[in-house]
Amino acid sequence: MNPFYILRLSAIIQVVVSAFMIIPAGIAASAGEMLEFYSFLGTILLVWIFASVYILVTRRAPNRVLSSRDGFFFVTSSWILAAGFGAIPMWISGTIPSYTDAYFEIMSGFTTTGASILTDIEALPRSILFWRSLTHWLGGMGIVVLVVALIPLLGAGGTKLVGAESPGPSVDKFTPKIRNNALILWLIYLGLSVIEIILLMLGGMDLFDASTHTFGTMATGGFSPKAASVGHYNSAYIDAIITIFMVLAGCNFALYYKAMSGKLRDVFRDGEFRAYLGIFFIVAILISINLMLKGDGYDTPGRAFRYASFQTATIITTTGYATCDFELWPNFSKVLLFFLMFIGGCSGSTGGGIKVIRIVTVAKLALNNIKYMLHPRGVFSLKVGNTQIRKEVVYTIAGFFGLYIFTILFSTIVVSTCGTDIETSLTTALVTVGNIGPGFGKIGPTENYFFFPGYIKWFLSLAMMAGRLELFTVFALLTPQFWRK
């Protein structure tokens, strides 16, 4: 591995990502937020100068085919740097006076977690709010995937590098060329985003609100420029649109490509897709019934289902928007949401968490063991829907599942060192590693992460990134084997 060469690639990622700051800079200029305008412009210049100098200095580093090890280092360093530079405008403009807080907020943005340290969101400059939401949208489909779609950067080794960033165990290849795949994914993502913006504007939102909320929805992020989140609009239409698009964002994007290629039957036969929709509807209906039985303003089936389906979608897709304070819900509904925190969206979606395909695979592995105990001479076979899952993939999935549970438990212990109770510590771990956002206890939907001490914020920033990059990519860098020659 040659870190100098790989950091040169990371530098190119930073140049592209920082170029997107031109949009909030424009917003700042037109809104008369001059301090923010100069902060964005200054950061862009800083990144470009840094990147140019670095690329120039390391121009002699050998250019070679990249291994998976290079991929881990490339993706992880790109994300650490992107949050590092992305936090600068908020920090130097004074919007968020502490760099720790700004880093946490922007890492939460890029990783589409949506956990916020902000206490008075609506007092913030519009340009800053826009940038915060835009990081969701960039991180949702992946900044490396984005750059690969735009620039023929990687060549032959590209698949491995994009694989280190892509969510889920199996990214379907639509076409043999990695760049085409990246482009198709980003075009679908862009298309769905444009449709959602239009539909939200039809519901009465202005372009600013519609786009920021769309970024949060399509990326399953959860940042809202409103203190009351989506609940601010108190509109059944807007709730419905955002619920539907959250569910869409939690689906494997490869399915949209299949659907557009006319293979609609394949979509409905997809085992993960069916399990995902099944879990969503069962939980949403159970919560609706529970809410109706308890009353408290949820007395009609329509109203109960509206709030139940929104909150179910927001947790299973790991978005984190809210239309009500689910901390006040009956315990059964709260436990169902807690259970969803272990699942997450589909592989190849923008959602976080363990992912439905892995949950289904581990469940089938357990069932397989029972079968095998009954018929010891049976042949191993594990199917999800119509797809045969190879033994090696089952291994990797089981290892991931175990690593995920250990990461949650370890993070719970680390968080509790600052004195938070079991419920808060555990759900903080679940919602940061799973990129969800709000949890229970002191990080409930009406609370924020401001109260955590600095070392917890840095730890959680790392946890969010590890979760977004699906653990292996980041944890590989922590093994001694990685750094051995």
Place this chain on the structure above:
Amino acid sequence: MNPFYILRLSAIIQVVVSAFMIIPAGIAASAGEMLEFYSFLGTILLVWIFASVYILVTRRAPNRVLSSRDGFFFVTSSWILAAGFGAIPMWISGTIPSYTDAYFEIMSGFTTTGASILTDIEALPRSILFWRSLTHWLGGMGIVVLVVALIPLLGAGGTKLVGAESPGPSVDKFTPKIRNNALILWLIYLGLSVIEIILLMLGGMDLFDASTHTFGTMATGGFSPKAASVGHYNSAYIDAIITIFMVLAGCNFALYYKAMSGKLRDVFRDGEFRAYLGIFFIVAILISINLMLKGDGYDTPGRAFRYASFQTATIITTTGYATCDFELWPNFSKVLLFFLMFIGGCSGSTGGGIKVIRIVTVAKLALNNIKYMLHPRGVFSLKVGNTQIRKEVVYTIAGFFGLYIFTILFSTIVVSTCGTDIETSLTTALVTVGNIGPGFGKIGPTENYFFFPGYIKWFLSLAMMAGRLELFTVFALLTPQFWRK
């Protein structure tokens, strides 16, 4: 499978187990508890008549070599019936007026959970308290293993049947004969129990207190005839003895056989044993430091370590005794205990939980995946200590781990239907499936399970049994494949 023949074997188990009621019947007679005396005697008669009639009626059922499927049915039915009959004396004597409560209490006894519905323990007749603790001791090493040790019941297929009851993925075979293995295990268990009784009596306990507490320790059960549990004695000596014997009971009993055969070096090379002791000491020391820093009566290192090591041992070995109310401890210590609830004792011990060997294997599987991603052409190899774990075993362990997590989450949802909060629902699931006993929230160490509605008590009884028999045995009976010809 022929259920009639298998139930005949289960009937023999009931005859042996009920014979142990002669001891509490004797205690009842000498303490003048005549109602209890007749209740025990009546139950023994009832079981013996039932069993004799059943065996007579089904004497024509074919006698054949047993399959693993038969083993699952045999072990599960034996346990359901043992708790069913074991609950009768408490119920007909009026000590526990509800049969649901009595069943829960005795299933909690046999499974060595130690969760109790009793609100005023010390008001109970001594004979009932003794029986309650004795069920721990019988269930700890296993009632089927016990009967196999006493009677040449099973012949060739015996290993499979005992395997369905034994804790942990790999029961070492000391000798090729299953009956010898069962006998050796029970003799070691008996020997350690006698030593603990003597040591506790040297600390000032009478024979009754010393034996009931020994049953709870060696079986990692946790029932105490005192309302304040072991804290009642307020003795550093007794705390130390019980801590040490809890830790001993959480070790693989095969290691004692090895140690006695002079293979002491093998014992200390055992990967699971080292991991178990490592986790125990690290957590005990971390909690000691946390308690000392917080003060509150734990200001000397000795005092802090005394309480920290006792509570650490009680949770990791899944015993459930208490010498203080750890609900009042700082959150970091509570989260560490919560983390231990996921681990449990060693395989082949009387402890419950996931078991250390499985935790270590899943952790290594995760690490292996990272290695494999770095070196895709590496050869698969997974070692715990010096022992190579075969690929098929790793599969079974990963499946078990997944099933365990799902069982916990599913049980959490079921418990929450009665309105308990996330912390109570989750720890109730953890401590019943893991056979621990006390948890956090409404089932903390100073609380009890009385408040749960009847359907939750039946569900938890099943959950305790499923946990004690390591899930697969019981869950196999719930699959359609099991009942297919």
